[in-house]
Amino acid sequence: RKMRKAKRKTRRNMMTIWIRMMSMLILDLLDRRIELKVSRYRLARALHLPSKSSKMARRYDARTTTFSPEGRLYQVEYAMEAISHAGTCVGLLGADGVVLAAEKKVTSKLLEPLAQSEKMYRIDDHIGCAVAGITSDANILVNYARETAQRYTFSYQEPEPVEQLVRTICDLKQGYTQFGGQRPFGVSMLYAGWDKHFGFQLYQSDPSGNYGGWKATSIGAGNASAASMLKSDYKPELTVAECLQFAVKILAKTIDSSALNHERLEFATLTKKGDGRLVWHMLSPQEIDDLIKRTPLEPKEDENK
Amino acid sequence: MDSIFGISGRDFVLLAADTSQARSIVVLKTDEDKIMKLDDHKLFAMAGENGDRTAFCEYIQKNLHLYYYRNDLKLSTRAAANYTRKELAEALRSDPYNVNLLLAGYDEEEGASLYFIDYLSSMSKVPFGAHGYAGFFLSGLLDRYWQKDMDREQVLALADRCINELRTRLLVAGNNFTIKIVDKDGIQVVKAASS
Numbered sequence: 001r002k003m004r005k006a007k008r009k010t011r012r013n014m015m016t017i018w019i020r021m022m023s024m025l026i027l028d029l030l031d032r033r034i035e036l037k038v039s040r041y042r043l044a045r046a047l048h049l050p051s052k053s054s055k056m057a058r059r060y061d062a063r064t065t066t067f068s069p070e071g072r073l074y075q076v077e078y079a080m081e082a083i084s085h086a087g088t089c090v091g092l093l094g095a096d097g098v099v100l101a102a103e104k105k106v107t108s109k110l111l112e113p114l115a116q117s118e119k120m121y122r123i124d125d126h127i128g129c130a131v132a133g134i135t136s137d138a139n140i141l142v143n144y145a146r147e148t149a150q151r152y153t154f155s156y157q158e159p160e161p162v163e164q165l166v167r168t169i170c171d172l173k174q175g176y177t178q179f180g181g182q183r184p185f186g187v188s189m190l191y192a193g194w195d196k197h198f199g200f201q202l203y204q205s206d207p208s209g210n211y212g213g214w215k216a217t218s219i220g221a222g223n224a225s226a227a228s229m230l231k232s233d234y235k236p237e238l239t240v241a242e243c244l245q246f247a248v249k250i251l252a253k254t255i256d257s258s259a260l261n262h263e264r265l266e267f268a269t270l271t272k273k274g275d276g277r278l279v280w281h282m283l284s285p286q287e288i289d290d291l292i293k294r295t296p297l298e299p300k301e302d303e304n305k
Numbered sequence: 306m307d308s309i310f311g312i313s314g315r316d317f318v319l320l321a322a323d324t325s326q327a328r329s330i331v332v333l334k335t336d337e338d339k340i341m342k343l344d345d346h347k348l349f350a351m352a353g354e355n356g357d358r359t360a361f362c363e364y365i366q367k368n369l370h371l372y373y374y375r376n377d378l379k380l381s382t383r384a385a386a387n388y389t390r391k392e393l394a395e396a397l398r399s400d401p402y403n404v405n406l407l408l409a410g411y412d413e414e415e416g417a418s419l420y421f422i423d424y425l426s427s428m429s430k431v432p433f434g435a436h437g438y439a440g441f442f443l444s445g446l447l448d449r450y451w452q453k454d455m456d457r458e459q460v461l462a463l464a465d466r467c468i469n470e471l472r473t474r475l476l477v478a479g480n481n482f483t484i485k486i487v488d489k490d491g492i493q494v495v496k497a498a499s500s
Contacts, residue, residue, distance in 0.1 A: 156380065157387035164376055196414070197378055 064176070064183050075184055076177050079207035082186040083133040088222035089119065090250050091130065091190040092234070092243040093202045093215045097271035098192035099240055100130040101247035103222070103255060104264055113263075120268045120282060124149035126159045127193035128270055128280045132220035133207075134186040141187055145169050162193030166203045166211050174209030184208070188219040192270045194278055200270065222254030229253065240269050248295040257297070262288035306477050307339060307352035308439035310467055311407040311419045312447065313432050315454040317488035318409035318417045320350040321464055323471075324498045325479030338498035340485045343369055347385060347410035348487050352436045353424060354403045361402045365389050382410030386420040386428060393426035405436040409487050417488060435467075438475055443467050457486075461495070 064075040087105040091098065102119035118135055121142045122128045127149065131138035148168045152160035169189075176184045184207040191203040204219060205211040216234040218226035229250050238246065244267060252260055262285035269281050283291065309322040322339035325332055341349040341362050349365070351358045365388070372380060380388070386408050396402055406422040421434040433451050435443040450463055464484060471478040484495040 155388050155391050156384040158381070158384050161376065161378060 063181065065178060065181060073177055073208070076208045079133075079184045079186045080188070083188050083207070083219065084221060084223075086132040086134075086220045087119065088218060088220040088226060088251060088254050089130040089132045089188075089190050090218045090226055090230075090247050091192060091202045091204070091214065091216065092230075092238070092247060093200060093236070094238050094240045094243040095236065096200075097240040097243075097269055098194075098200050098202050099243040099247055100128065100190055100192050100268045100270075101244075101251055102130050102132075102266045103220070103251050104266060105221075106264060117266055117282065119266050122280050123165070123191075123193075124153075124159060125280075126195065126270075126278050127162055127165060127191060128268055129192065130190045130266075130268070132188050132190075137185040138187045138189070141169060141172070141185055141189065144172060159195060161195045161197055162191065162201045162203065163198075163213070165193070166191050166205060170205050170209045170211045172209075173205065173207060177208060190217065190219060192268070194270060194272070218250070222251070225253050226250045240271055244269070244291055245295045248292055249297060252295075252297050260292055260297075262286075265292075267291065306438050307358075307405075308435070308437055308471055308475065308478055308482075309339065309350040309352045309405070309407055310435035310439055310443050310447075310464075311350060311409055311421075311431075311433060312451065312455075312460050312463055312467075313409075313417055313419045314460040315456060316417050317411070317457065317460075317486055318348075318419045319460050319464055319484060319486050319495075320348050320407060320409050321468065321482050321484045322350050322352070323479035324481045324483050326355065327477075335479065335481055336499045338483055340483055341366060342492055343385065343408075343410075344373065344379060345491050346379070346412060346487060346489075347382060347408065348485055348492060350407040350409070352405040357402045357404050361392075361404050362406075365392065379412075381412045382408065382415060382418050382420070383430075385410065386422065386430075390422055390426050390428040393422065393424070397426055407434055407436065411487050411489055438477065439467075439471055442470055442474055446470055 064073070068074055087103040089100065089102040091100050100120060104119060120128065120130050123142065123145045129142065129145070131142070145165060149160050149165055152164070173185055176182055186207060188204065188206045191205070194200050202214045202217065203211055204214055204217050215236060216230040218230065233246065247267065251265060255264060265288055267283040267288060271279050271281070273279055307323060309320070311318060311320045320340050324335055324337050324339070326334045326337040339351050339358070341351060343349050343366050349362050351362050368388070369380060369385060389406065389408065393402055401424065403424050405424050408420040408422060409417070411417045419431055419434065420428060421431045422428045423436070432453070433447045435447070446467060447463070450466065455463070468482050472480065482496065483498040486493045486495055
């Protein structure tokens with residue numbers, strides 16, 4: 001009897017262990033399934049897809065160069081999704097110049113600030129840009145833009161018209177959406193430039209390789225709220241100084257006021273001096289702090305509470 | 306040997322070229338037009354080996370047209386001249402073009418300008434110039450009689466003087482010359498190649 005009891009006990013123990021194992025396995029699988037379902041659903045909602053086709057999305061988004069049945073390029077849209085997490089950039093075309101403003105997404109107190117900016121770059125004497133997205137991708141594009149501008153000047157001995165430069169970079173970006181099988185660049189850029197044909201100009205490009213000319217625009221995380229502010233308050237007669245203050249107000253909406261200082265913000269202006277020379281000026285930390293102090297900001301609602 | 310020369314006046318430039326096409330001792334044709342229209346406000350006077358001359362200049366002309374269609378912008382005379390020079394320079398050390406050029410153009414910012422480009426791709430903006438054997442005879446003449454801001458009659462008279470000089474003294478000069486002028490209204494043919 002004792003032996004039979006012992007046998008039954010071990011068998012029960014084995015069974016418990018086995019049942020536990022199997023249940024863990026099944027739950028794991030279920031969890032994963034549920035996780036997948038949830039994230040797929042979320043993604044479908046975010047992209048405004050009917051959730052039915054969210055399963056199909058999975059099949060058409062892995063390769064960059066395939067269309068989905070609805071005629072979309074998912075990799076390009078995912079790239080734009082990546083950019084929507086990046087620091088906001090705002091561009092404003094003033095009467096006497098162009099203003100670019102950017103918010104740096106500082107990730108750590110321990111970060112040592114770089115000697116060169118991470119958001120604003122100078123492409124040529126007459127063109128500068130602000131980037132939003134994957135910084136390493138942006139470096140490649142800015143380098144390509146610089147080469148393009150110099151190649152043109154080498155040939156024609158005059159500065160390249162701004163739209164042509166933007167178009168050349170966008171043609172490069174487009175290539176990554178059509179052939180090669182490599183992912184697109186996860187960068188949107190705002191270009192500020194001047195040329196003798198059209199004066200001061202502001203352009204925006206995105207990972208699809210489309211570009212547009214703008215009077216005022218924004219890219220990055222806060223671009224929705226920035227866009228609404230620009231639509232209601234932008235006027236083409238604003239001077240560069242007024243545009244700078246406007247940019248501060250826009251960026252103040254997306255950051256909390258304690259972070260509104262030269263460590264989080266960058267500003268650049270492209271203007272013409274009296275003698276006709278173009279000047280690309282990145283504001284110094286002191287100038288940024290002065291600018292913020294000068295700008296009348298509305299106190300945020302939750303601060304008053 | 307082709308004779309080409311150019312003279313700039315007030316807001317216009319005149320280009321003249323001989324019209325004979327010869328190989329060794331045989332004159333192949335006497336109505337060859339060596340002044341090519343690059344666009345509405347630019348002219349190219351070309352001298353040199355016939356194949357290179359037409360091939361290179363058509364290449365430049367078509368590239369300028371492509372630029373225009375791509376960008377909806379006309380290139381300035383200076384930009385076009387520099388582009389031409391760059392193309393010559395790039396070919397120089399592998400497959401050189403044996404072409405001498407005078408590029409005359411009018412644009413809003415610079416007014417009328419004349420560029421002297423030679424087969425070694427050296428380039429200069431000049432008030433007047435001549436290529437080939439014509440240069441030997443005409444440089445002195447133009448130095449003597451050219452003045453700034455001459456009007457149309459004066460420049461045409463000076464051009465006639467140059468042509469007569471070449472007819473009299475240059476052994477291989479053609480008898481016939483074509484003359485074209487470029488100014489703010491575009492290109493006018495004063496004397497056509499076939500006349």
